[in-house]
Amino acid sequence: MENIILLSILVLGGIALIASVILYFVSQKCAVEEDTRVAEIENLLPQANCGACGKAGCHDFAVACAAADAKTFSNLFCPVGGASVMGKIAALLGYQTTAKEPTLAVLRCNGTCQNAPAKIIYDGIDSCRIAAGISSGQSGCPNGCLRLGDCVKVCKFGALSINPQTGIPVVDEEKCTSCGACVKTCPRGLFEIRPRGRDGNRVYVACRNTQKGALARKNCAVACIGCMKCTKINPEITVADNLSYIPAGVSADQYGEALVKACPTGAIVCTGKQTPEEKAHD
């Protein structure tokens, strides 16, 4: 009996010894030289693996950072971590960061249940992509929000939710990392990554309808009709296909109020300045 125990300890121990020796030499011989900084950078990253930076995941991004020189490093940016994370990575690598304005996703549609009432009953599956293939949507606007929440499903940060009163998604400013998943998913292309603006003050056209004015208004009370009034306030604003577009460069502080006042349909939205207390309240 003792023999068996002793024998098995010796045999197994021997195998373990031989295997460990082999493994030691193989690991010495076949060691992969990995930049030690990669692991350090990876620790700094948010580990969301969202792919918003254009790389396959956080590890891939860390490898790219470690391999970059001062010039190519400036092209790398983690939208989720933002400037603070990029600052830390730059400090680690000894590069300079160029300050990037913080951004967030903006829904360019205000086709709520009230502004654009439903004309049909949709009883298909909850998928904007399917609904867009079947018809122009409940409201009839061929460019508007379908209110079925494909964007909510795809958001990894829980920043999007459908407002039960209005039916359209709302962006949680605190949670949005501007990763751009919603931009890619929305079959109507309603999301845009825009700068957050000073104190959260942004101005944009909350409409993507390219129909002529009368047709657009038939389906939605707050549709852009391409009347060009906004272009008179700031010449940087362009109107194409009966639809106005306010570039990010147009200052909300300076023009916001005037633009909202000038827009006859209320398609232009200015979020207004937010005091720190308001922000905390949100």
Added chain:
Amino acid sequence: MTKLKTFRIGGIHPNKYKITTDSPIIDAGLPDIVTIPVKQHIGAPAKILVQKGDKVKVGTLLADADGIVSSDVHSSVSGEILKIEETEGEFGYLEKMITIKVEGDDWAPSINRSDDIIREIPFSAEEIIAKIREAGIVGMGGAGYPTPIKTTIPENRKIDFLIINGIECEPFLTADDRLMVEKAEQIVIGAKILNKALGIQNAIIAVDENKPHAVEILSRLSKSYIGVNVQVCATKYPQGGEKQLINAVTGREVPSGKLPADAGCIVQNVGTVNAVYEAVLKNKPLFERIVTVSGDACLHPANFRVRVGTPASFLIEKCGGLTENTAQVIFGGPMMGTSAFNINAPVTKLTSGILLLSDKLAHKAPAGDCIRCAKCVEVCPVGLQPFMIGRLVRAGMLEETREFHPLDCIECGCCAFTCPAHLPLLDYCKLAKAELKRKK
């Protein structure tokens, strides 16, 4: 009695609801205004040749085929062009349409309007194809693939069979059935014309057994025409599908991603064949078609001969209007048709029916959970596993559905029809298809 031919796998037997089988085709008359879309086919929209204010006659060319996969569009009425602009179509999306105010009924002089049947075909194959192209004929079964391309045999392919599709397996629809009864000889001659264009002597008119009247007339006629035969098939949905019909009639399989021509077959709808007859021997472009207006909420169901561009609401009015209990209006058949967003949308070359369904038929039962009964696998005529595609789509694993070949789905809806848990399997397959196509 020998067993009737049908396709190998899958298929269902929905209620027929063929209310209008014995209603003769009646002329729908002329509406005040028609809107004619410039894209009524697969491929590029046609190039518009007319301008606002132009006077047109019935049969005037309005838009010219733009490219090879495209088709001519002709005026279906005489009158003045009011506007050419983007107009709301049947899905609520804007489509380019030509709006014409109807003034009288003045036909182009080149069209032979007599009812005499012409039996001689004094044209060569090339001339026939050219005439089909000039007449703007597209597959009238619903796909809208331009007929001249289908009739031009690709190089190094040999066509053995021309199959004329008279199956009409969708419930409610009787447009093809009535056409076969009333225009039997025209269809047989049309088949001869296509035979000549393809250089074969083997046209098979496939009709299913629930159309005894059409079978009887066509069988009698085909005896006096060499190269045209009638094949009676068992009734099963979706036998009218191109690949299913080829399998039913010839026993051949069209491989995944291949065309019927690869299996040596060409399939044409009876409506298309009648249009070919009229185009080649009567010089009449394709500007009218037979439309069944039916449904359980329709007061006076009927089969109409309708000019392309007639608003659907005009036909609905003729049949007693939208009734209180109409829950859904469908363009096409109830299985594969589309729920209409806008009932003022025009009838196109592809509209086979307009159905008014009551809540009883339109109602969707709430979806339950899959019980793995595999009924969807049993009925899928393509041999897919719809429940697996559905599971993966619900889990958000769209890329992984590729293994289950949703791209081969013909969207017949057998799976959703048969599912005891009322799962929207067809929607899931469509979603997977759309996603895979987008990524490709």
